[in-house]
Amino acid sequence: MEWLTLHKDLILFFTSLFAFGYSIFDIFSKRTNVKLEIAEYYLYQGKDYDEYTFCINIDNNSSSPISITKLLIMEKNGLFTRCYLVPAYKGETYFPRYPETDLPLTNRILSASFPINLAASESTLQRIVFKLDKNADIYGPNNTVTFQVITNKRNKTFILHCPYEKAILSTF
Numbered sequence: 001m002e003w004l005t006l007h008k009d010l011i012l013f014f015t016s017l018f019a020f021g022y023s024i025f026d027i028f029s030k031r032t033n034v035k036l037e038i039a040e041y042y043l044y045q046g047k048d049y050d051e052y053t054f055c056i057n058i059d060n061n062s063s064s065p066i067s068i069t070k071l072l073i074m075e076k077n078g079l080f081t082r083c084y085l086v087p088a089y090k091g092e093t094y095f096p097r098y099p100e101t102d103l104p105l106t107n108r109i110l111s112a113s114f115p116i117n118l119a120a121s122e123s124t125l126q127r128i129v130f131k132l133d134k135n136a137d138i139y140g141p142n143n144t145v146t147f148q149v150i151t152n153k154r155n156k157t158f159i160l161h162c163p164y165e166k167a168i169l170s171t172f
Contacts (some may be wrong), residue, residue, distance in 0.1 A: 060118035070150035
């Protein structure tokens with residue numbers, strides 16, 4: 001017991017050093033950690049513009065929730081173009097109370113729209129469309145594409161490799 005009273009300054013120093021180290025670790029473990037990956041993409045060639053549809057897997061690898069408010073793509077001239085999140089039909093719920101006499105109530109379920117809210121350690125696959133001019137070029141070296149993700153915490157730029165094109169359609 002006498003040793004504790006003689007070395008109380010040393011004990012307080014190491015306790016405060018441990019608390020400082022833990023707080024630094026806590027700050028870095030809760031930082032924004034988002035990962036993007038292109039699953040596939042399609043190119044629709046129109047008369048006035050081209051429409052690039054990307055199926056992007058978005059992973060939230062942090063321990064706090066995140067909200068993605070915008071997703072931009074960079075053209076070769078340095079300009080960023082905003083995307084359109086395509087609402088896709090996912091299914092419906094059918095509620096007939098009395099099938100013989102009532103009109104059925106159908107609840108259609110569509111995919112997400114902006115903002116995309118992801119809980120901690122959650123992932124989602126979204127179909128995202130960019131409408132660009134005919135002369136726009138988005139491809140970098142080795143078939144890469146640059147995306148900028150705007151979130152409620154911070155902005156991050158990703159350079160992703162595109163898989164081969166699944167289809168080139170010219171129907172619109």
